Amino acid sequence: MAPAEPPVLALTTGEPAGIGPELVVMLAAQSRPAARVVAVGDPGLLAERAAGLGIALEPLELAPGQAVSEAAPGRLPVWPVALRAPSRPGQLDAANAAYVLETLDVAIAACRAGHAAGMVTAPLHKGVILDAGHAGFTGHTEYLRDACGVEEVVMMLATDLALHATRPGWRGSPALRVALATTHLPLREVADAITAGRLSRVLRILDAELKHWYGLPAPRIAVCGLNPHAGEGGHLGREELEVIEPALAALRAEGLRLDGPLPADTLFTPRHLEGVDAVLAMYHDQGLPVLKYAGFGSAANITLGLPFVRTSVDHGTALDLAGTGRADPGSLRVAVALAAEMAWRRS
Known part of the structure; x- marks a missing residue:
């Protein structure tokens, strides 16, 4: 009530x-x-x-x-x-x-x-x-x-459309929700901060909070890679192969719906965002410039966890x-x- x-x-x-x-x-x-x-x-x-x-x-x-x-x-x-x-x-x-x-x-x-x-x-x-x-x-x-x-909280920004997207009868454009694996870190420290433990904690919180706050029974989360082209098969960095992919595989075995790791330069396009409930970016300026371009002044920052x-x-x-x-x-x-x-x- x-x-x-x-x-x-x-x-x-x-x-x-x-x-x-x-x-x-x-x-x-x-x-x-x-x-x-x-x-x-x-x-x-x-x-x-x-x-x-x-x-x-x-x-x-x-x-x-x-x-x-x-x-x-x-x-x-x-x-x-x-x-x-x-x-x-x-x-x-x-x-x-x-x-x-x-x-x-x-x-x-x-x-x-x-x-x-x-x-x-x-x-x-x-x-x-x-x-x-x-x-x-x-x-x-x-x-x-x-x-x-x-132990862990998650920063997520959402456009104002995210406020209405799960209401009955809503026919607006898809909401854009972008969460961050790391928040306010110097760029040279980001790679060391991307660990399997951190990704697991962040993605479990994000999955649980999307279910709770947005009524999504099985949220679909797209995960960015850390490196250009998501590492290009290890040629542009090995974090995807050695850290991100194994962490996502373990979480999928728990039932989480996760796509990725995906190249960030193409993930934020309508075709790749279709059916996606939230995006997890690896660092602050990988995900937030896109969201702010899409909805600056009509978006909000949410602390999950x-x-x-x-x-x-x-x-x-x-x-x-x-x-x-x-x-x-x-x-x-x-x-x-x-x-x-x-x-x-x-x-």
Whole structure:
């Protein structure tokens, strides 16, 4: 039975100098019937960005666990986190790195305590967090994995069509879902990170989560090779022969429907994607440029394998757009809608 009220979603406001706070403000100016959204950030910052955009906004400060009502346009519930230093659009300040991480910690704690059904994240800036001394920080995905104490999570981006593709009567174009075997690694480290163990963990999570969230009884996953032409029979690299193919064969014996390893330069074409439910790319810039070309601004990032729902935007902090009013909240709307639908399904 569906819950009586829309799910509560914690929405972190991201890097304060970027477009995240104003995207949250733009979202607050619109009706959000699918979810009760609570921003996690500095109420004064949100009010300031709203004033700069000419948007009337009333931040409503709440404590985690306090009842969250469905907010009307222009009213935004907030779990407050104080900025460490004043913030100006487009001007990074390492003093606020701890603020950004605290917003994540508050959202994670709310999800784990049951005060929120999931979290949606506006973009943060990895460089300024590292510059502030938080060594080893590589991004939202890995931070959430470590905070939740899980061995492996999977980053998957999906176009907005993926939100509707399994609904009865849907006749739109096929959804494009691209998951990653590795996430935020320097390119020279990728080959060493592609192991049979990692591929097995990632593909089992991807298969299970596609079944759970998208209602696919036997998802078909196409797997990219690591090397050009998927190694050309070992002439352009042996990772396909020695690592990827044996791992896929073992998983097929478990019942997973896997195609590959396939050359990435031809896999992302309509003929090869026909009937495919998701693609597993070996590294970040092998798969995501294709997805973002197909649906940039109308796609969302999903973290699979966490104990709660997490989605995010498909773009970065866009410091050059911050404060100009030209930022597009489309991806944030998709991320919120997708998180709401996933939370409904989990409930």
